[in-house]
Each structure stands twice: as C-alpha cells, then as structure tokens.
Amino acid sequence: MSWLARLCAGACIVATSSLSPLHAQTYPDKPIRVIVSIAAGSVTDVIVRAAAKDLEAKLGQPLVIENRGGAAGILAGQACAQSAGDGYTLCVIYHSTMSYNPVQFDKLPYDADKDFVPVTRLFFLTEGLFVNADVPAKNVAELKALAQAKPAGLNFATLGNASFPDLFRVWLNNQWGTKIVGVPYKGGGPAAQALAANEVQLTRFGVGNFRGAMDAGKVRMIAIAADQRSKQFPDVPTLKEAGLDYPGQGWWGLAAPKGTPAPVVEKVNAAFVAVFSDPKFAEFLDKQLVVPAATGPADFAKFLKEDRKAAEDLVRTANTPKQEYKSQ
Template identity: 50%
Template structure:
C-alpha cells in the first residue's frame, strides 16, 4: 500500500471517528433546551400543583428549564390531542390520567387522538386519595346528612364534574341509584375550580382529590364527608372511608402518569423516567406528596403500559354498572 493510500485511509478514519464522537456527544447532550409538560387540567388543581412543585428539582436533574403548559377541558381530551400532535423529540412530556386512556375510549366513539398508539408511556406517578365534599352552605357534615339533604331537595343538588363523559358523572349515576336522588352534573376544568364552586355554594357537591379541598375545608367553607381510600387518612382521622359507611360498589382509583408522543426516542424516554423517579422518590418530595393526599406509585414504562391496559378493563365494568 502506497503512502498516499495509507494517508487517505487515515484521514477517512479520523473523519469517521470525529463523526462518531460528535454523534455520541449529541446523544449524551439530551436535553439541550427547555422541556414542556402538557397538563390537561386547570392551574391550581392537585396535579398541576404537584408538577409545578416538581419542576424545579426536575430542572436541576435534567439541566434545563421545565415549562408547565395547561391545556384544560373536555375530560382531558384537549391536552391529550396536543400531546398526540406534538413533535416526538423528547421535549414534550404529557400528564395523562384515567380519563385519557381508560374512560374516554369507552365514552366516545371518536377521539382526536388514539389512546393505544399515540403515546409512549414513561411512568405512572401517583394515585389520588379522593373524597366527597359538600358546601358548608348546605349544612351537610356527614353522608347521613347528605342522604337527608338530597331527599329534601330532590331537584336542587348539583355536583361538579370534569365533563358529561367523566368519572364524576359516573359517580352521580351511582349516587342517584344509592340515594334515589336527582343530582345533576356541572362541568369544570379541574379540581381547583370545583372546590371554589363548592365553597361558594354555586354547586353543592363534588368528588375530587382531597388536596383540592383542604384549603376550603380549613376555611370552613366545605366539609369532606368520606374518602375512597382503604383506610382513613392520618391527615383526616375523623373522616370515614366509603367502605366504613357501607358505600361499596364504586371501585375505582384515580391515577396520574406521564407519557410522551409516540415515536419519542427511547433514550429520551429512559432519561425522563430516571429524572422523575429520582425526584418523586426523594424523601422530602414524598412528604410533600403526602401533604397533597396522593400516594407515590412509580412504574417502569413497560409496567405502566400493562397497567393502562388493565385499568381500561376495570373502567369498562364500571361504565356498564353506572352510566346514566
């Protein structure tokens, strides 16, 4: 081999090594710009509060700003559509919940997103401890009081929901059967607005994550009648569980998780999973979650995918029982 040929191949090798090094650096550099989290519920709601609290430690972990983008309304459909149509480059993360992948596909014949094929699961985040709250203006302080109240006001009781096709609307169907009542639903864009409306007695009842209600409870503007957890909350020791009251039959647990648009590079999904896992499993952050009445419950992406499939089967059973 002549010196010129050897020189040619040497130059080629240098170029190839440089390209490989540059590619590796490009891969390792993710993320190199801000990451947007689409939240399909109103500001001030429990999930919004939690993700805003997480944004600073996540930013420190990922080395880039975290931007919360609320796209509330339509039982999470507006946010889910925005997620499905986003560029799958690792810079869009989507908060999803039981409505996104479990209930909406069963309630709606057509959705502007494909719940099975438009998302790349990252992790389940937490389960909500939910409860039924009543406006203090009603004088209702217990479920027994509520039973008497709805019988005395058969057509004057309204209940906050996240839309006609939502878990809360199913809850109304369950309560109307249980209490022989005519409670009607009124749609809002999140738990925060629902809590505010109950406190003002614009609506009389609601069932959301307990964290939405605490400030209004402490101000004496609403009462929490029951929680849907397996045992009483240590933060609300005087509030009975639904099982204690004999209110079985509405077996669902509300959850929230994270996904990315389908096609997001696996390396980005894994990086995001690792970052959220580190933040949400930090002892001080777990204490914060507890103060918001949620139970941290992280999974791997594969475990989350399996959970979503199983949860839809449970939703289907619930809809058959209680859809009006």
Template identity: 65%
Template sequence: MTRLGRIFLGLLFACAAVTAQAQTYPSRPIRLIVSIAAGSVTDVIVRKATMELSPQLGQPIIIENRGTASGIIAAQACASAKPDGYTLCVLHHDAMSYNPLHFANLPYDPATDFVPVTRLYFINEGLFVSSALGVKSVADLKAMAQAKPGSLNFATLGDGSFPDLFLRWLNNQWGTQIVGIPYAGGGPAAQAVAANQVQMTRFGIGNFLGLVRAGNVKAIAVSSDQRSPLLPDVPTFDESGLKGYPGKGWWGLLAPKGTPADVVAKLNSTFVKLFSDPKFVQYLESQAVVSAPTTPAEFAAFLVEDRKAAESLVKVANTKRKEYKPQ
C-alpha cells in the same frame, strides 16, 4: 462500496445519531401539557416537580395547562405534537381509560398515540359538601338528595369524567337526581363548592384541605382504605355506606408516539428518581396522593388493566356512549 456496505454504513450513522440525540437531550426547553386547570392539586404537584427536575435536565420545563373536556383537549394536543421529546403530557384516568368508553370519534387513541413514560401517583379523594348545606354525613346527604330531587349540583370535569362517572353511579345507587356541573379542575371545583355554587363533589383531598380547615367546605367521606391522616375524623367510603365503587384515580407521564426510546428511558429515570425520593414522597403525602412511579413497560401494562376496570365501572354506572363534539 457494495450496496450492502452502504446500507450497513447508513444504519451505523442512524444509530450514532440516535445515541448522540439521547446524550445531548434536552438541548432546549421542554413543553409539558397538564390536563387540569392551574391551581388544582395536580398542577401544584407538577409545578413543584418541574422545579426539582429542570436543574437536573439542564433545561426549563414549561407547563401548559389544558383543562376541561375530560382531558380530551390536552391528550389531543400531546398526541399530535412532534415526537422528539420536547412535548410531554401529564394525563389521568379519564383521558386514558374512560374517554374511549364514553365518546365515539375521539381525536386521539389512548392505546396507540402515546408512549407511556411512568405512572406518577394515585389520588386519595374525598366527598365534599358546601358548609352552607348543613350536611354532616353521607347519610344526611343521601336523605336530602332523595327528598329534594334535582335540587343539588355536583362539580365534575365534564361528561364522562371520573367525577361525573361517580355521580352517575351515586344517582343509580341512591335513586337520586343530583345534577352534574362541569369545571376545569379540582381548584375551580373546590372554590365553587365553598361558594355554594355547587353543593358537592368528589375530588382529590389536596384541593380542599385549606377550605375544610377554614370551615367553608365539609369533608364527609374519603376514598382510601383507611382514614386519611390529613382528615382523621372523616370516615372512609366503606364506613359511610358507599361500598362497591371500583374506580381509582391516577396520573401519569406520557409522550407522543414515536418519541425515541433513549429519550423515554432518560425521562423515566429522571422522574422515577424524584418520585422515589423520600422527601418528595413526604411532600406528595401532604398533598393527599400516593407516589407510584413505574418503568415504561410497567405503566403500559397498568394501562391495559385500568381500561378493563374502566369497562366494568361504566357498566355499573349504566352510562351510554355518545359522539364527541369539540368545544
């Protein structure tokens, strides 16, 4: 056999192996890293999704929660994993768009270390305060924060996180000194607000509905363009005088760089089918999120645009880049 023939035969075997892998994938459990604490609304949604998806894939999906550090720990773990389709990650705007603007020497590169699989959904958020604070509106909160500098605390996901960025923007807009306190996710943050350990925060509405209905937390504004049917008496940010904040929260599914294209395509079709199913979309709406699945190419293009929006927001918030120090 000639050298050219051997090369052609080798390529043929390689293509056959890739095709066989895609046909048999997955053949063992899949590890899914989620960059938020257990009990947070995204964790609840992802667990619901995996219950639906595991039978379709024929293998269990094992969730590994890695909250804290603005998603950096989860993103690093995912980026450094073997790119064989058996480690995936659910990451958000902080990890993929904002962290590079806030931190030098990140242990991962959001632009090159991942393969986008699909965007999953956008988040409807609210501004929440502890009922013990006695605040009934954004105007009340602004007056209190201005009258008592440094006396109010705000739950975030750490320096540079989306809630922290909103807090910096708010302090700049109001001329206040509200203090950020980091938590591992929306669930822990919600409990902290309910206990008045921190007085306020901005997170996904789904984290707070039970506490609002129980009277432990008060919602004073929502981030959507229209009032939320889950909180119909709560005004929008625009109605409350909080116009101009350009950020929008989202979550998506990614895999380590080098994950085979056929595997990515199979994962995309499986997740998109579920996140487009009317019953599951209705469930997502009950969790105050908006289903928004995409193709891998569409998600990749969205990430480019989201990073541009992040740059604009960081300028408005007047934040400074600092060295990332592992916890």
C-alpha cells in the same frame, strides 16, 4: 427507481436510523414543554410545578408548564397526540385520558393506545366526597336523604361530561334514585372554589384541592375514597364505611407523544422516578394527600391495560352508554 434515487433513499434511511442515538446523547438541549391535563392551581398542577425545580436540575433544561384543562382531559390528550415525538413535549395524563375516555366516547381526537408512549405512573390520588358547609348534611346518610328529598336540587362539580367525577355522580343517581346535576370545571382548584362559593353543593375530587376551603370552614369532607381512614382526617369515614362501595381510584402519570425514542423515554423516566421517589418530596406529596407510585415504562404500560379493564367494568356497573365526543 434510478440509482441516484436509491442512493438518496439509502442515505436517508442511514441518517434517520442514526438520529435516535445521537438525539438521546444530546437530549435535552432546549426547554421541555409539559402539558398538564388540568387547570392551574389544581393539586396535580401544584405537584408538577413543585417537582419542576428538581427535574430541571436532573434534565439540565427548564420545564415549561402548559395547562390544558377541561373536557375530561381530552383537550390535553389531543394536544399531546398532535405534538412531535422528539422528547420536547411531555404529557401529564390521568385515569380519564387513558382509561375512561376510550370506553365512554366514540370519535376521540386521540387514540389512547397508539398516540402515546407510557413513561411513568406518578401517584395515586386520595379523593374525598365534599359538600358546601351550608349543606345541611353532616354525613353520607344525611346527604342521601337530602338528595332524595330534592331529586334535582343539588349540583355536583365535575371535569366535564363522562369524566371520572361525573361518572361517580351518575353512579350516585343510579344508587339513590336522584337527579343530581353535573356542572363542569377545568380542574380541582376551580371546582373547590365553586364548592366554597356554593355554586355547586357537592363533589368528589382529590383532597389536596380542598384543604384551604376546609381550613376556612367553607367546605366539609364527609367521606374519603381510601382503603382505610386517613391519619390526617381520622374522623372522616371511608366511602365503604359510609355505605358507598364504589370501585376505582384516581391516578396521574406521564406519557410522551408517539415516536419518542426509547432512550429519551428512559432518560425522562429516570429523572421523574428519582424525584417522585425522593423521601423529602414524598413528605410533600403526603401533605397533598397523594401516594407516590412511580414506575418504569413497561410497568406503567401494563398498569394502563389493567386500569382500562377496570374502567370498562365500572362504566358497565354505572350503566352509562357510550357517546360521541363533540369538540369544544
């Protein structure tokens, strides 16, 4: 290498190493894209959009929400992994993206361990088991009897093959000896609309997606996925009380593409933690039937490892073979 090349190489290294601190000082100086791994109108999308105003005030720049629903979060995960790690793309991820997809699929278009920088966990979902109001089952025992009488006669809304709702469907079929059919949707909102219209007869999703349909008498919740009954729905038994001792809990969090500078991650984390820890916003989250659970980046990274292990155990229990992902 000539002295000129060595000089240029050295200058480039110095310039590159000085980018991160300078970038962190001026960050953000333009709008920030937020990829949400679910369809518009779903409870997580509603929460992120509600938080955006306060987040924009703290970060000083607009947040541009981009919904990438479908394929159990794989499409959004791919979009995030292919984005620049400059702090101007943030990714709202969930249990399928980071925990279930890696243990259920080969040849994912992203690497859950290498392509993302954990920023913060945001909240845990309170999920429910729902049926269409016309389904002649008032409780889980009656639903089981109906499903066994018509082994392939019920449709179940999912987020795609091998998604968390679909995994529950497979587990139910294994437990009950049935053939309930999975039908994919791009989010809890579309799934709730499908259930209300009787396109599908049952599903398991975050409760917040179904409040309107329940209030309209089109959907009925027959069990809730929680350690104890909800104060808002005291007459609805937990899954365990109803005889479905199914492990696993849904969650949502925030990540950034690999290479995002640590000072930028810390700045974004501080803004999101402040908003999701605010008592007034916590009241809003409670109405959406979710539990705020913001963390620091290191704690979120530790949680992701533990949740992956839990996903591996659950997939093993559900006896679902790993399959090759085929792009959609």
